Amino acid sequence: MPRVDFRNTAIAFERKSKKQLKETARLFKIMNSSFLVNLGSNLTLFALKINMPINGIIKRTIFKQFCGGATFNECRETIKELADYQVETILDYGAEGKESNAAFDITVEESIKSVRFAAEHDTVNVVSCKITGLVSNGLLEKVSAQKQLNQKETDDYNRMLARLDTICKEAHQLKVALFIDAEESWMQDAIDQATDLMMERYNKNYVTVYNTYQMYRHDRLDFLKKSFELAKEKKYILGAKLVRGAYMEKERQRAKDMSYPSPIQPDKKSCDNDYNAAVKFCVDNYEKISSCVASHNEFSTLYQLQLMDEMNIPKKHKHFNFCQLYGMSDNLTFNLAKAGYNVAKYVPYGPVRDVIPYLIRRAKENSAVDTEVSRELRLIRKELKRRKK
Numbered sequence: 001m002p003r004v005d006f007r008n009t010a011i012a013f014e015r016k017s018k019k020q021l022k023e024t025a026r027l028f029k030i031m032n033s034s035f036l037v038n039l040g041s042n043l044t045l046f047a048l049k050i051n052m053p054i055n056g057i058i059k060r061t062i063f064k065q066f067c068g069g070a071t072f073n074e075c076r077e078t079i080k081e082l083a084d085y086q087v088e089t090i091l092d093y094g095a096e097g098k099e100s101n102a103a104f105d106i107t108v109e110e111s112i113k114s115v116r117f118a119a120e121h122d123t124v125n126v127v128s129c130k131i132t133g134l135v136s137n138g139l140l141e142k143v144s145a146q147k148q149l150n151q152k153e154t155d156d157y158n159r160m161l162a163r164l165d166t167i168c169k170e171a172h173q174l175k176v177a178l179f180i181d182a183e184e185s186w187m188q189d190a191i192d193q194a195t196d197l198m199m200e201r202y203n204k205n206y207v208t209v210y211n212t213y214q215m216y217r218h219d220r221l222d223f224l225k226k227s228f229e230l231a232k233e234k235k236y237i238l239g240a241k242l243v244r245g246a247y248m249e250k251e252r253q254r255a256k257d258m259s260y261p262s263p264i265q266p267d268k269k270s271c272d273n274d275y276n277a278a279v280k281f282c283v284d285n286y287e288k289i290s291s292c293v294a295s296h297n298e299f300s301t302l303y304q305l306q307l308m309d310e311m312n313i314p315k316k317h318k319h320f321n322f323c324q325l326y327g328m329s330d331n332l333t334f335n336l337a338k339a340g341y342n343v344a345k346y347v348p349y350g351p352v353r354d355v356i357p358y359l360i361r362r363a364k365e366n367s368a369v370d371t372e373v374s375r376e377l378r379l380i381r382k383e384l385k386r387r388k389k
């Protein structure tokens with residue numbers, strides 16, 4: 001077995017002072033309560049609606065924990081801090097749910113700026129990209145449902161492809177990779193089609209574009225295999241970012257409300273089985289698949305290490321990557337980095353107001369069921385206890 005000890009909180013939190021750890025513990029303690037998280041989320045959304053000045057308090061607390069900064073300049077410090085520990089940065093422009101052509105053009109500009117910024121920084125080699133920032137959700141849904149588009153919708157769809165192509169082309173030229181995020185299932189087919197097209201264009205000699213495969217869906221392991229067949233047929237390298245998925249409750253609720261079978265796995269175990277099978281599939285085909293284990297799950301991460309070890313794959317092989325979200329699972333990130341693997345943090349940035357939906361998702365993900373203490377809080381407490389000795 002590879003020797004990476006994810007229980008080593010001394011390495012995980014080396015860069016944090018005791019004061020910082022205590023502050024983080026306080027934040028996670030609040031987030032540990034699903035009651036407070038729901039209350040806080042609703043109050044935040046309400047305060048934003050009535051233009052209450054809440055940016056300051058958000059920025060000093062949850063934003064500081066999960067985001068790199070409001071601007072590139074603010075992110076520089078975060079990037080340097082991570083780079084000091086051999087951790088790379090994946091820039092993620094956090095704005096979501098925009099619905100106008102002007103806003104979509106801003107996303108393109110912002111993505112191009114991110115790509116150029118990445119090209120100038122040694123430890124920023126990937127930028128994440130949300131197709132939902134390039135076109136309306138309604139249109140993605142209509143394309144995914146294979147409904148007939150009218151002329152305006154066809155034009156809008158083609159504009160989305162052109163926007164995406166502009167970003168991919170720039171990234172390809174500057175040798176920066178792009179992770180295309182996965183979204184709700186009712187929009188995902190359109191995203192997959194557009195991403196396949198970009199992979200065909202820009203993944204011939206080296207990998208620029210990665211699609212995201214959500215293993216909480218029961219059809220995604222099959223889809224990953226089909227994507228690989230397509231890549232082989234069209235002679236490109238598949239870029240595969242493996243995740244479990246962020247919208248489980250919403251997916252289940254919609255399926256229930258609209259009386260169709262849920263696309264989500266029946267239970268966590270099935271989700272984990274498919275995730276780990278996907279990890280294995282990517283390792284087995286690593287010459288033609290470049291993958292990223294984008295997860296906070298310790299077992300899946302160890303499993304990837306074990307498979308790499310068994311196949312004598314060098315730790316720094318460019319087709320093997322790990323990634324965690326900024327502000328979470330430092331025990332995985334910093335221990336992997338110390339052991340010499342390719343590991344990055346997903347670092348969202350953007351104006352406070354724009355990243356609020358992302359922050360609410362992070363808070364909900366960290367709120368534990370009943371009295372269970374969240375993974376993050378447990379680790380911080382362990383480290384504080386260790387430093388007391």
Ligand SMILES: Cc1cc2nc3c(=O)[nH]c(=O)nc-3n(C[C@H](O)[C@H](O)[C@H](O)COP(=O)(O)OP(=O)(O)OC[C@H]3O[C@@H](n4cnc5c(N)ncnc54)[C@H](O)[C@@H]3O)c2cc1C
Nearest residue numbers: 181182216243244245246267268271294295296297325346
């Ligand atoms: C770098 C990075 C990028 C990401 N990008 C995306 C993205 O583009 N799109 C996206 O949707 N998600 C994305 N995610 C995933 C998401 O945001 C959560 O972080 C992830 O779902 C948590 O899973 P985990 O692998 O860390 O492991 P764990 O904490 O072990 O798993 C928790 C996850 O398992 C699944 N799950 C839990 N209970 C059940 C159940 N009863 N039945 C079925 N499944 C269950 C859910 O997906 C849940 O979130 C990303 C994650 C990372 C780390």
